[in-house]
Amino acid sequence: MILPRWFAVCLGLFGAQALAGYTSVPDGYVLLGIETSNRYLVAGGARFYIPPAQHSLYSGATTVALPQATIDSYTQIPQEGTLIRQKDTAAIYVVVGQAYWWIPSPTELDYWDDWRMVNDIPNSDWRAPFFNYSYNVLVQERSTSQIYLWVAGAKYPVTTSADLDYFGGLSNVKVVPLGTLASTTYEPWCGANLRERSSSTVYSLGWVNSSSTYMRKSITASPAHSAVPDGALSSVPLFSGELACIW
Numbered sequence: 001m002i003l004p005r006w007f008a009v010c011l012g013l014f015g016a017q018a019l020a021g022y023t024s025v026p027d028g029y030v031l032l033g034i035e036t037s038n039r040y041l042v043a044g045g046a047r048f049y050i051p052p053a054q055h056s057l058y059s060g061a062t063t064v065a066l067p068q069a070t071i072d073s074y075t076q077i078p079q080e081g082t083l084i085r086q087k088d089t090a091a092i093y094v095v096v097g098q099a100y101w102w103i104p105s106p107t108e109l110d111y112w113d114d115w116r117m118v119n120d121i122p123n124s125d126w127r128a129p130f131f132n133y134s135y136n137v138l139v140q141e142r143s144t145s146q147i148y149l150w151v152a153g154a155k156y157p158v159t160t161s162a163d164l165d166y167f168g169g170l171s172n173v174k175v176v177p178l179g180t181l182a183s184t185t186y187e188p189w190c191g192a193n194l195r196e197r198s199s200s201t202v203y204s205l206g207w208v209n210s211s212s213t214y215m216r217k218s219i220t221a222s223p224a225h226s227a228v229p230d231g232a233l234s235s236v237p238l239f240s241g242e243l244a245c246i247w
Contacts, residue, residue, distance in 0.1 A: 023074045030061045033068035043119035044078025050122045076129035083118045092118055097137040097174040104179040133192050133225040138173040141181055147173055152188035155181055156232040163229040166197050187215045190245035197227040206243030218243050
């Protein structure tokens with residue numbers, strides 16, 4: 001059903017200012033762009049684009065018509081603790097620290113769901129907004145003691161109090177599902193520019209060619225996307241040439 005026009009007008013008038021960031025439209029509702037007819041599912045206060053071929057999958061949802069500019073002002077990264085699952089798939093993720101983390105078992109899901117709704121989001125490129133090379137966060141799997149710095153899709157153990165303090169301290173450590181880091185490697189997304197925290201040397205991480213089996217690092221004059229713990233890059237072989245990500 002579509003909500004009354006007065007509700008849409010009110011949101012349209014104040015949305016860009018008062019509702020920038022998370023939307024106040026309830027989870028499970030669909031946002032409809034007035035000028036574009038674009039549709040978005042609301043989950044955790046964020047917007048998830050619904051491709052036209054999947055409009056029928058959400059035909060029973062309450063629809064709120066808004067100016068496209070207002071919809072564009074809403075974040076694409078849900079609130080902390082939001083549970084998401086791509087429609088017609090089994091994997092469930094929880095949003096923690098502006099990143100999504102796989103919940104690997106029913107036992108772990110029991111811990112995280114806490115009677116919250118699992119949002120069935122569209123089958124689209126929903127991961128893209130999470131790919132921020134410059135974002136880092138301290139994480140620790142539930143019921144474990146090892147703390148990692150997560151940056152550009154890689155995990156780096158934090159083993160000294162100096163490193164822990166540099167990256168925000170114990171109070172900024174985010175708890176993530178037990179077992180979710182098992183599939184996370186020490187290799188960042190290709191093209192990440194990283195430096196160890198006590199060094200000014202910035203390395204670009206990438207591949208020598210399409211047959212490479214492991215990453216190399218190359219000194220770059222480009223600014224670092226992020227620092228990492230001291231020693232984190234020491235095991236990555238140095239390459240004097242230019243590295244690549246696409247062939």
